[in-house]
Amino acid sequence: MKLATWNVNSIKVRLPQLLEWLSASRPDVLCLQELKAEETKFPRSDLEAAGYACAVSGQKTYNGVAILSRGPLADVVAGVPGFPDEQRRVIAATVQGVRAVCVYCPNGQAVGSDKYDYKLRWFAALREYLAAELKKHPRLAVAGDFNVAPEDRDVHDPKAWEGQVHVSEPERAAWRALLALGLKDSFRLFEQPEKVYSWWDYRMMGFRRNAGLRIDHILLSHELAQDCISSGVDKAPRKLERPSDHAPVVAALRAEP
């Protein structure tokens, strides 16, 4: 099974690239973030025609998440139960025995801001949710835009970013608290080249300079991590005209015995 996540930064603008990427990469499950569209504007029929079932939690202008799947989607749950939030950032579904949780974690804007506080509270709620999900679903994958670069090697210029939002110690502690549940960063299960990132600033020719952050991740439960045979970032879509600022991240699982 091929799992993937991609922050598309507007489903409307990126639909042609998304269809092209689905056709070329053939993921079994794709988690999407930053749809920036309500459900009614979600291009469901185009994606179904491409062979994908869709579970969508949309919102006008901001946020919005979806799970696309080549197999049937079951037990769809939007949001974090017990954490009321108008921002559409989470959707979960079961596909072929895998519980997939798609997350668009808050940006946090600046350390110490209200949005930063919200980010940390949001991560605490996510942790509680995932702890409960893990008990119910030993085959759990959490994929999305976490807006946290876990370590300095995930940052193009750690000195410049030191203490900033996305790398601050409380954010990294929130990330490690997710790993402490028993989740593995699929990317780090394998030897990887240096300076692999998943997001590059549109400004200052960020992509050309590879001035990026690795903030999009696929976390796997112990059981799924054992079946994971590869993981990486697909930079190809970031090279296209009018790209998303994020690239897709992929993890491949060995077929179940």
Next chain:
DNA sequence: ATGGCTACGATCCGTAGA
């Protein structure tokens, strides 16, 4: 030097992203 793009929804600028 704190900017620099991009998308959106509102107008032709403000908000947000990261």
